[in-house]
Amino acid sequence: MVHQALEAAAVVKAFPGMLALDHVSLSLARGEVHALAGENGAGKSTLVKVLTGVHRPDGGRLRRLGEPLRLDGTLDARRAGIGAVYQDDNAIPSMSIARNLFLGDEPRGRFGLIDTALMHERAAAILRAYGVPADVRRPLGSLGAGAQKLVALARVVTGGAQVIVMDEPTAVMEPPEVRTLFRVVCELREQGRSVLYVSHRLEELYEICDQVTLLREGRVVHTGPLTALGRRGLVSLMLGRPPARLPAAQQAGAHERPGDPPYLRATGLTRRHALADVSIELRQGEVLGLGGLLGAGRTETAKAIAGALTLDAGQVTVAGAPLRNRSITGAIRAGVSLLPENRKTEGIIPSLSIRDNISLAALPRLSRFGVVSGARIDRMVDTFMRRLQIKATSPHQKVAELSSGNQQKVLLARWLAMRPKVLLLDEPTRGIDVGAKAELQDLLDELAVDGLAILLISSDLEELVNGCDRVVVLRDGAVAAELTGLDVTEEGIIAAMASAVPRRR
Ligand SMILES: Nc1ncnc2c1ncn2[C@@H]1O[C@H](COP(=O)(O)OP(=O)(O)O)[C@@H](O)[C@H]1O
Ligand SMILES: [Mg+2]
Structure with a gap:
């Protein structure tokens, strides 16, 4: 019988409060490049760490070449011929590139001393082969992030590991570095070594992987040959939606006014490793959906428009006027408000009252000659609490005591109090209960009818289809498709998420 290079059987790993x-x-054959895929938080890195001795599993077994494998640390994994390039680096940036390459395995001469000359010579040869032009005596930290990954890779490859696990190595790489990595992966396969390759970039998986194991919320939802599972199948499974159950096309384009010129125009938004030439137009009275898998660049796009992310290139114009010295205050002054994804850390102040949270940002507008009218604030807060149906005992209740749906409404009220013209909403309904969600969705509809231009980021396909006039789908930091009218369907969005877009190489 053919033994697998590495097997995991029913592995369980719990962290406080979560499985x-x-x-x-998972089963990894010799000479196989196996993709480990899944959205952020699916458990990929945790599995990598269990397979390489960083984490001790709470249950399940590992086998290497048919033999039971027990890993009490990374050293055990190394002895078993398992090497890893981790997502978060495990190298020592202040030490030389050469030392990092050989760490713990330095060539030694007589008396057991490190043979520095030999070490440097070997290191230089290895780096040349990996296309990293650098003086190997320089600190590792002097290299770019992508080159540092290649050094980490070179370390495990030259160290003789037979099973090599790579966790999102390309996330910080430049295109030539990615090509080097792929070349190395192909060589490893030819040598009969095994690679477990973690990435959420579909393009890469289809380029170099044979098999795929798909994780979702800590569980395997699929495993098998990659080509047998088309891109759409892969994306559907990642999102937890079997393609067969997708509903048919739905009516859309309710409050679109195609005649209007775009109120907000973002062109060529570009940021290294994050956004590649993203252009988006947004009309008044329109809800534009922004779809894509986690990591596709949706949050970055919203932040870039709101002046909260520096760009390498790109421009944003609002009502025909370019946003100059791009900053959050500049964007707010131009009427662009962003409701951020992480309301706990980027928005709400839980220890303050509803009233204070809502009025916070609008104070300058409500004050006259620096004096704020308490009565005006009360009226405004009252209006928003009614309009948004914020459920609380009084405006003075601490926001921390509210349900997450109502917290989200408080945050939305704060932005609306500034009378924005453009509202960018990043996952506004995530993690709130069904009732509050429906209320928020209705509210967005009303706001659009009132003439606001709304950009809605959502991972909820149904929400995009039902709530948006148009949907722009991002993939790998670039626009993969723009769907309008009857083309705004869950199937259409999934197809776009899975589509092949020329990669930035
Ligand atoms: N050391 C840890 N302590 C607590 N929770 C963790 C730890 N590492 C990961 N998690 C949680 O486990 C889940 C899976 O994380 P991870 O394996 O990093 O996912 P992925 O690599 O697929 O994005 C996430 O919800 C994450 O927050
Ligand atoms: Mg990870």
């Missing part, structure tokens, strides 16, 4: 791996099984 990161729920009976995960």
Whole structure:
């Protein structure tokens, strides 16, 4: 019988309050490049760490070449011929590139001393082969992030590991570095070594992987040959939606006014590793959906428009006027408000009252000669609490005591109090209960009818289809498709998420 290079059977790993791996099984053959895919938080890195001795599993077994494998640390994994390039780096930036390459395995001469000359010579040869032009005596930290990954890779490859696990190595790489990595992966396959390759970039998986194991919320939802599972199948599974159950096309384009010129125009938004030439137009009275998998660049796009992210290139114009010295205050002054994704850390102040949270940002507008009218604030807060149906005992209740749906409404009220012209909403309904969600969705509809231009980021396909006039789908930091009218369907969005877009190479 043919033994697998590495097997995991029913591996369980729990962190306080959460099950990161729920009976995960995976089988890696010799000479196989196996993709480990899934959205952020699916458990990929946790599995990588269990397979390489960083984490001790709470249950399940590992086998290497048919033999039971017990890993009490990374050293055990190394002895078993398992090497890893981790997502968060494990190298020592202040030490030389050469030392990092050989760490713990330096060439030694007589008396057991490190043979520095030999070490440098070997290191230089290895780096040349990896296309990293650098003086190997320089600190590792002097290299770019992508080159540092290649050094980490070179370290495990030259160290002789037979099973090599790579966790999102390309996230910080430049195109030539990615090509080097792919070349190395192909060589490893030819040598009969095995690679477990973690990435959420579909393009890469289809380029170099044979098999795929798909994680979702800590569970394996699929495993098998990659080509047998088309891109759409892969994306559907990542999102937890079997393609067969997708509903048919739905009516859309309710409050679109195609005649109007775009109120907000973002052109060529570009940021290294994040956004590649993203252009978006937004009309008044329109809800534009922004779809895509996690990590596709949706949040970055919203932040870039709101002046909260520096760009390498790109421009944003509002009502025909370019936003100059791009900053959050500049954007707010131009009427652009962003309701951020993480309301806990980027928005709400839980220890303050509803009243204070809502009025915070609008104070300058409500004050006259620096004096704020308490009565005006009360009226405004009252209006918003009624309009948004914020459920609370009084305007003075602490926001921390509200349900997450009502917290989200308070945050929305704060932005609306500034009378924005453009509202960018990043996952506004995530994690709130069904009732509050429906109320928020209705509210967005009303706001659009009132003439606001709304950009809605959502991972909820149904919400995009039902709530948006148009949907722009991002993939790998670029626009993959723009769907309008009857083309705004869940199937259309999934197809776009899975589509092949020329990669930035
Ligand atoms: N050391 C840890 N302590 C607590 N929770 C963790 C730890 N590492 C990961 N998690 C949680 O486990 C889940 C899976 O995380 P991870 O394996 O990093 O996912 P992925 O790599 O697929 O994005 C996430 O919800 C994450 O917050
Ligand atoms: Mg990860």
